[in-house]
Amino acid sequence: MRKTTMLLSTLVVLPLAMPVVADTQWPTQDVTLVTHSSSGGGGDVMLRNMGRTLEQKFGINTVVDNRVGGSGAVAMSWMANQAPNDGYTILSVTPTQLITPLRAPGIPTYQDLTPIARLLTDPTxxxxxxxxxxxxxxxxxxxxxxxxxxxxxxxxxxxxxxxxxxxxxxxxxxxxxxxxxxxxxxxxxxxxxxxxxxxxxxxxxxxxxxxxxxxxxxxxxFQEERLETYPEVPTLQELGYEVISNKFRGVFGPPDMDPELVEEIGHTLRDIVNDEPWKTYWGEGSMTPSYLGHEEFTEFLHVANEELREFVEGLQ
Amino acid sequence: MIEVAAIGEALLNVLSPYTLFFLVLGVFIGIIAGILPGINGAIGISLILPFTFGMPPATALIMMLGLWGGQNFGGGVTAALVHAPGAASGAATLFDGYPMAQKGQAGKALGIICISSAFGWFLSTILLAVIALPLAAFALRFSAPEYFAVGIFGLSMVASMATKNIFKGAIATLMGLLIVTIGTDPFSGLPRFTFGRFELMDGINFLIVMIGVFAIAEVLVQAQKPNVQAKVQAFSRELPTWKEVRALLPTIFRSSGIGMLVGTAPGAGGSIAAFIAYNEAKRFSKHPEDFGHGSQEGVAAPEAANNATEGGAMVPLLALGVPGSGAAAVILASMILYGLRPGPQIFTEQPVLVYSLFFGLAIGAVVLLVLGLLLTPYLALVMRIPKPYLITGVTGIAFMAAMAITGLLFDVRLVLFFGVLGYVMRKLDFPPAPMILALVLGFMIETSLRRALIMSDGDWTVFFTRPISAVILCVALLSFFYPIIREVVSRQRAKRRQA
The missing domain is CATH 3.40.190.10 (Periplasmic binding protein-like II)
Known part of the structure; x- marks a missing residue:
């Protein structure tokens, strides 16, 4: 019974899925991974692991481009103004990319770029x-x-x-x-x-x-669920305190990207979750895979940005 | 806990032709990275990282450590030859390395840089192997008040750097401290004195200032000299003699110790160690008046110290899993990528790896000695380039370096700005060295002062109730007033003699 279902579903799905996969599966060429971190910094380590995983899975080359400076502003404005939007230049993002434009005016914000996907959540x-x-x-x-x-x-x-x-x-x-x-x-x-x-x-x-x-x-x-790696440690929510941290890791692209391409990149990056060394990277860091595609990620960023805006204004 | 079997296996590992080849290659790439301004150890190591996948972890890490050590040497070479450090660690080598090369002793200067670097590297490796764990425990006792004390101790050198005119020296120091405040306030996270330019949000890199104040200012001074003929300068590729090297040994030993200690403290680094060693060498020297005019001790001290910081930085890296510098951060990231977990237990869980790293470091120092001395005659050829061409080339290198550090055109303008500033300072006889010193130390002084006061809840006595900090601060006071008193006394003596 089960076999028949599987066979049937494969027969139905295969013709639909095949052409898409064969034609435009991202990535088919070399990828430039941009980060504001210097060598050895958080974003740099993330992209080196991601790059290595993509290289092994797709047989392409990747380059990590460290555009250091201005607490991330340099990398953001390069992405907004100069990066090619063919999907082969993407930027690693963390809450830093939201906080920096809030601290000083004139820096491109997440709304000037294309949020592609949220990939992981760093536990605090x-x-x-x-x-x-x-x-x-x-x-x-x-x-x-x-x-x-x-x-x-x-x-x-x-x-x-x-x-x-x-x-x-x-x-x-x-x-x-x-x-x-x-x-x-x-x-x-x-x-x-x-x-x-x-x-x-x-x-x-x-x-x-x-x-x-x-x-x-x-x-x-400080998150909703206990950590798999530290199951004995309670969350603050369990104790009745509503303190949640949303330290996300994701990727942005340059402005005006093809929506289909954005979705494809997102899916590829979602699907490497169990490939090495990406899996070791997030496992060792006790991170949680928490994929959000373009639209949900953008919504998420709106909410996070408002909270951070209040926080930054409170600093002044 | 010395395990003979593990040591033997480690030694075989390191001495295999395969590992040795990559060690030599690593040192060589490191030398090139150090010489090229704008490429530092961290960048060099990330560049070779993709090529090390597939190597056994020990080999890959040894290659990276070799690169790091080579880089510390290369930075000094550029400092001596073109008056701008090729890497931050070479900053203090400029003060005596450049005058030496100008006097036609380029070969000697580079030879001393190479020998001191190799010695510093080797000695710190031995210390690392013997006392890594106790040293890590000691380093942990350093908190904000202690870092503040070290910073003030470093800053007390200003007095001996500016004996000619202490007021001009003080003004230059304050200028340096002011420049450090540009950037992001480390305790509020808000921009500070950035004039609305986001390029300034991370502050001004002290290498940018140095390239301007030293290299570009030198170019301007040279360009102003009328009728410079395109003639070959006085130049010798002669290496230092054994007698000269022997005379430098006390300086090298002392500086290696300083470098090792400073390197152990995460948060200080090669450039701070080099400056402190330079000043200590001057204090202990029989000829302190030669410093700044091509003193061999003045070249040996910072170079031994900056290479010794590598052994020092390995202490927190291996024993605590904490990187003390950019290069260490990349190495830590690679170790994790290889599935290694640095921390106290790595010494018992992975003894072969740890001993392999120790042997790799020790042999790397020997490789640097050989490679460096072989390359020195060729590197010294730079000095045979006629002055007009050389200074033109230096201008190009300076701007290229500015671009390489951040990739921003804005930084090229900054280099030009600091070049003009350096030129004006030289014309008005303001010493640039105290300004650079303040730049190197200012951030550590500010953050540790403020952090210490938050920790003590505003109680200023914290700096004197903690023993380590109290001792260092007292030494700093002595170190500040000693050169001034010595100067005053010697002037009075001179007066008495005249009378």
Whole structure:
């Protein structure tokens, strides 16, 4: 019975699907992957893994083009003004690409480019040192309420999504803590390893070995679901606090792209989710595949952008 | 926990012709990357990264480490030959390397750069192999107040850099500190003094300033000289003698130690280490008056130190999984790509790999020594180019470098702006070195000061109640006043003698 259905469906689907796949399956030529990160930075590492995966799967070449500068503004304006829109030049994006245009006028925004797809969600988590007195997030919250401004919480950098999450966290849980920005997530982890801050809010990926060896202890996850890699750590939602971080990773294209092409690129990037080394990349970083196509991604960006606008205005 | 079997296997790994070939290739590419302004170790390593897929992880990583070390040497070569560093780490080599080359001792200058680089690299590797884990634990005790103290200690060198006129030196320092404030406020994330230009949001790269203030200003000064004839300059490819090298050994040892320590601290780097080593060399020197005019110690110190930072940076990279510099970040990313997890447990879980890296680093230093000394006579040929052609070429290289660093035309204009500024400073006798020093250290000083005060909730005593920070700050005070007092005393003595 099952066999017949499968055979039937294959017979029906095959003629419909085949021509599309054979003719225009993206990518058929070399792809330029643009990022605002310098070598070794977040976007750079993501694109190198993506590029390698595409190379192995499709037999094409990829080039990572680091257009560093202006907190992402350089890469954004290059994409908006100079990049060819044939679908073979795409930009890696994170919330940075929303925050930077909000901080300074005159920089192209997501509305000036073509959002192609959201691919992954980076979990934001809170962790402490193994010597910390806090065994659970409730203990930390109780201490923070009883002793305002006694706790210092490290974040990767100022004006980033992590700071917004920390702000929302403090407001929602009614605590007052000191925010300590660093020069990147790695530096914040070092400060925690040296016990110079009480906790760090950031991605688990930047503290991977220490979380595994037990030198650092994760207390809470700022997303809807628990992490597969850390199933014992509760989400804040479970504890009754509505603090969710949406640190997404996706890709944009230049303006005025062919909508069919946009969809095709999105589908290809969605479908590499279990190919190596892309799978290892997101698995190691405890990221969640969270594909959104062009339209849903654009909607998502509208909402995220409004929240970030309030946050950036609050900084001033 | 020394495992003989693992050490043996590692040694066999590294000494295989296959690995040695890629190590030599890595060092060679590194030298080229270092010489070319605008291409640094991080970029060089990312460029070779795709070619290393398919190699065993140890070989690939050794090739990258070789490239990194070669780059630290190449940066100094450009600094000595054309008055602009080829890489940030070579910044301090310019002060004495360029005068040496101008005096016709290009071969000697490059020889010293090569020998000190190789020594610094080798010594830091030994230290790394012996004390990586305790050193990592020590580095973790450094927090914002300690980084602030190190920054102030570095800045105290201004006094000895500007003995001729301490006020002009102070003004140049303040200019440097002002330039650092351009960019994004590190504690609010908002643009600061960017004049509405998004190109300035990440601040001004100190290499852009250096290329302008040194290379372009030098071109302007040379171009102003009337009737420069197209004649070959005084020039010698002669390498330093063994006697000269022996005399430099104390400087090299001390500078390697400094480089190793500074490299261990994530957040400081090759250029900071080089500046500190340069100043310490001057303080310990029997001929501090030669510094800035072609002192061999002045060349050896920064070069030994900047190569030693590589061994230093391997400490947090391997023991903590934390990158201390751009090059280290790329290497960390590649390690993860290879499925390796740096962290304290890597020493017990992957001993063969760790020992292979140690041997690779040590042998890489030897490779650099041989390759560097072989290349030196050819590199020194640059000095045979007649002045008018050379300065024309330097102008081109300077603008190309500006383009290569960020790819923005805006930065080319900045180089031109700083060239004119450097020219004016030279004409008015303002020393450019303190300005560069302030640029190198300013960001670390600002962020660590502000971070320390947030951590202590506004309590200024934090800098003196923490022992490490208190000691470093006291040394900084001494280091600031010592040259001034020495200058005053020697002037009074001179007066008394006249009277």
């Amino acid at each position: 988590t809170l962790y402490v040192h193994e010597n910390s007195q806090f065994e659970s997030i409730e203990e930390l919250l109780q201490h923070a309420r009883e002793n305002p401004r006694s706790l210092s919480i490290g974040i990767g950098s100022a004006g980033s999504l992590d700071q917004l999450v920390l702000q929302n966290f403090a407001r929602e849980t009614d605590i007052d803590v000191r925010t300590i920005p660093h020069e990147g997530g790695g530096d914040a982890v070092v400060a925690l390893l040296g016990e110079h801050v009480d906790a760090v809010i950031g991605e688990p990926g930047q503290a991977l070995t220490h979380l595994e060896s037990g030198t650092l202890r994760m207390l809470a996850v």
